[in-house]
Amino acid sequence: MMNSMQLLRQHCTTLLMISLVGVVLFGCKSLTTNDTVDYKSSGAVRGPNLSYPPDLITAQADRRYIVQDGSATMSEYNAAVKKSVQTRNNVMTGIPGMRIARDGERRWLVVEKPAPELYPQIKDFWQENGFLLVIDSPSTGIMETDWAENRAKIAQDFIRKALGGALDSIYDTGERDRYKTRLEVSSPNQTEIFITQRGAIEKCVSDNSGACNSTIWTSRPNDPELEAVFLARLMERLGMSQEMAKAQVAAPLDLKAPKAKLIQEGVNTAHIEMALGFDRAWRDTGLALDRSNFTVEDRNRANGIYYVRYVNAKDLGDTKGFFTNLFSSKDDSSLKAKKYLVVVKSTGDNSASVYVQNADGKPENTAAGLQLLTLLTEQMAR
Known part of the structure; x- marks a missing residue:
């Protein structure tokens, strides 16, 4: 309509x-x-x-x-x-x-x-x-x-x-x-x-x-x-x-059948388990990032790391709309995307896990980290 x-x-x-x-x-x-x-x-x-x-x-x-x-x-x-x-x-x-x-x-x-x-x-x-x-x-x-x-x-x-x-x-x-x-x-x-x-x-x-x-x-x-x-x-x-x-x-x-499952270990502690070898897990993680609201700045396949930026529109508390929050032209630090590391680790011939870390390489055991993993799991399950 x-x-x-x-x-x-x-x-x-x-x-x-x-x-x-x-x-x-x-x-x-x-x-x-x-x-x-x-x-x-x-x-x-x-x-x-x-x-x-x-x-x-x-x-x-x-x-x-x-x-x-x-x-x-x-x-x-x-x-x-x-x-x-x-x-x-x-x-x-x-x-x-x-x-x-x-x-x-x-x-x-x-x-x-x-x-x-x-x-x-x-x-x-x-x-x-x-x-x-x-x-x-x-x-x-x-x-x-x-x-x-x-x-x-x-x-x-x-x-x-x-x-x-x-x-x-x-x-x-x-x-x-x-x-x-x-x-x-x-x-x-x-x-x-x-x-x-x-x-x-x-x-x-x-x-x-x-x-x-x-x-x-x-x-x-x-x-x-x-x-x-x-x-x-x-x-x-x-x-x-x-x-x-x-x-x-x-x-x-x-x-x-979906090959990715979100495993929540605590209130905000989680990771993704994938029934795939590293190569396929790396590929599916990259596609999930591309289809979500992530910007991939760089990647290191040898170490299994995607260096990404992400804007969470809900955290901005603005009612102007998704793209106003996400693509505002104002030079406002509150609108700048946060940096994260999305890490893919092989856990076997046909299994891998995905973790989210902060810019310093430490586990992102926060509500934001859980939300990012949830978004990626939804894309991987398609």
Whole structure:
């Protein structure tokens, strides 16, 4: 169901149509979702999200990883696009040994190439699909896009067909997506590529009378199908045919019983037990972090450590909304994320445990530590 702000946009469009062509409309067509994904239709060259609510602006990313304040001149952009096209033409022969791997409902891409060779191609891939990167870290193999709107979710109704793109700014899905890509080196000449999606939705805030007088942005559930779409597109970008890429991604998922269990030993003392060997436990922990409200700053696979930052919106005591708390642009120390260590330890050939430590490497035996482990367990159990 559309919220009041979306209804207002639709009615404004209807009134404008009446004034232009004198046609009396008997209703507004609601938004529908189709099978296409298009984050570029509102303009091939995307600048900073000045038209988006300020609480969707990321302020937590390390400045070392932000791409030139998220903007570029037209000439710089055109030069980058030309370079990307040339790069694409050079890789259309494909990469041998590229395949989709899966475990339960999780999918990821395995490529027989070193990560340093793949990273620039994947960066170009996201830019070609209409995204800006707010995190771009070749040294850690992590990149993350800005929030973007999937314009394919907007129905091509009578009004839009009549007036073309002139009214694009009036139509809005009330949803935003961002994507994180993480490259893991599984062997010197083999790279695992993980794509995870996070979503936001615009919701009404009602006053005492029940009327919707404002909106806030809040998180919405992760969508594995959107992740699958971009895995298939990335395979095409790296040289696989569209038919083969879609067939690999569309293969039935092998849904299994949950492999993670939260073990609570005291009031705030807990850890996660996983019925997996270290390699799979490390991978599942990384995916759980990517899909949750964590920022992975660095990782040390040899020691089983993810260095992360986390913002707990509930602890901020603010009613402005999830993204106001999480992505506030104010330089307020109370809004800065806390640093933690998420440690994966092997306890046997097919077992591992996950612990949360504070920035000093000591056990985080607090309510916050228990909450972080609970969030990770929920993601791992999917």
